[in-house]
Amino acid sequence: MVAITLPDGSIKKFDSAVTGAEIAAAIGPGLARDALAIRLDGELKDLGAVVERDARVEVVTRKDADALELLRHDAAHVMAEAVKELYPETQVTIGPAIEDGFYYDFARQTPFTPEDLERIEARMREVVERDEPIAREVWDRGEAIAFFKQQGEHYKAEIIADLPPGEEITLYRQGEFIDLCRGPHLPSTGRLGKAFKLTKLAGAYWRGDSNNEMLQRIYGTAWASEAQLADHLHRIEEAKRRDHRRLGREMALFHFQDEAVGMVFWHPKGWTLYGLLVDYVRRRLAAAGYVEVNTPLLVDRSLWEASGHWEKFREHMFTVEADERTLALKPMNCPGHVQIFRQGLKSYRDLPLRMAEFGACHRYEPSGALHGLMRVRGFTQDDAHIFCTDDQITSESVAFCDLALGIYRDFGFTDIVIKLADRPAVRAGDDAVWDRAEAALKSAVEATGLEYELNPGDGAFYGPKLDFVLRDAIGREWQCGTLQVDFVLPERLDASYVGEDGARHRPVMLHRAILGSIERFIGILIEQYAGKFPLWLAPVQAVVATITNDADAYAAEVAAALGAAGLRTELDTGSDKIGYKVRLHSTRKVPLLLAVGKREAAERTVSIRRLGGKAQEVLALDEAVARLTEDATSPIGRRPG
């Protein structure tokens, strides 16, 4: 007797062991038809899995969130089957389900072409049409290895040979195609349905190691319904429309060109934005007790040798020869800050010393890593180093988390994941110090009340760190802030302070950034806001547009009044119709459009239209200036001057 507890709490009894399919059938014919798999005591299993003892069972259908992973995993297998049919000389390797879809890595001499992709997708649809049953088989390890070797599938044989001893070797067979797989799978290929699409071709290293040969990866997306697929494709289009590289060009914010690969040419409107961000952060830092400094871009090699960068970071540094010496463009600001710290004797009374710099850094990034503003070779960090005692690590960490989260909130980021990376295998400093530093970071994160993830062993060699990952308006994640504890650099560069006891001590350095790089953060903001910046950040805040040229003189007066009140204002006295001007400035994403015609000129009013809205608000000029300057106030109050 086997008693199966269903999700609604009811219990079905069977005389002997039953399969998932039989359980579904016992509940109802509709469910039997829709069943894809079961969840047995919380664990996903094939529909054909046998339940031999009392258990909780849920029947999984397309409507369940679990179904997506199954569908995607099956899509990968169906793709592999299609590829083997079309190109039998191809070897299969691995093909997992991933976010939004799946991929499969293949080994093949001649690369796949975009036309091959179409053929493969068409063949996949035939495999689905055939509705081949998918059967699970348990194999002996040696036999499985011999089988795949004999099939010419050397990668599969290698994977099996590397599986931990004692692990059950399961193969899944569908039609002529048989693949090593942990499962679970759908009962047949027909259940995959039609809601899938192959999306891109890419290279990928075998086992993710760049020392290995490169395989060919085919990516696809798969969903439970065609409506979901259409939604997904629509989201991709939406993301393209938000792409900061496209918006940056359209909005005349910046450009790149071949003579300065990976470095930004900031245009007037982009530089306005840049300045606004720096100004905002500068005032936040001042309020949080930081001092600001500036250190040289070009520094002699000897300092980088002393700091350890020459040894660990050399290949990412640009160098310059001059005066028979080798200078390096700074890739980081920390060694420079230690030089300032070392000027003059420091007392424990000087600590914590929070030293900030909008530090222009250059790094020779691999060419394939460059990506618009997000990954550049010349950028400016909102960097700071906090020199403090061991005892101050906790309070400084808590204060930093508070500051960072406040800043993120001002830009509309509230969905933030914090990652705590602790000691790596190879590290500097003794364990007692690591214990304290890790505990300090942990208590700082806990004080924020936010959830955090542990990245075990992912800390820097010189200390543990917290990373702040923001999730933007369309769900993408960006790592921005960081807080790193460093016990090593003060030692290497001989920073010290005099303690209460009159003896010399090593300070601890906390490396920290909030936006990360200004360039990158602007890229993120462009995409977060889809170019429609909040009023305080918009490069052009208002356009005064005339309805007829009779209002030109008054319009100039309105624009001047707004400009005098500190609003970034443009005047449009062109001879186009007001409808055209509304459209033009709307597509340019100007937040405020002030239309003035004969009526406004006569009454000394303005008609305000806000971006995205249709409503117009007619206000007296003085009132409008007061209202709009109020609306344009930055989150930390009016800009001085």
Place this chain on the structure above:
RNA sequence: GCCGAAGUAGCUCAGUGGUAGAGCAACUGAUUCGUAAUCAGUAGGCCCGCGGUUCGAAUCCGCGCUUCGGCACCA
């Protein structure tokens, strides 16, 4: 850096061996209009670069550069 694809007007793209094109943007003129496109005209090109094949190359071939999609990298 590695695999693949692409590079034609400011932008989006057509042109696949025989006189470089369209739409939008720009410029000029007319129009003076009440909230997402007024009309007409003009101008705009080392077709990424360098070699090669050919009577002839934007088009075919080779090399290089850059960009895009991934992989690796992101101390």
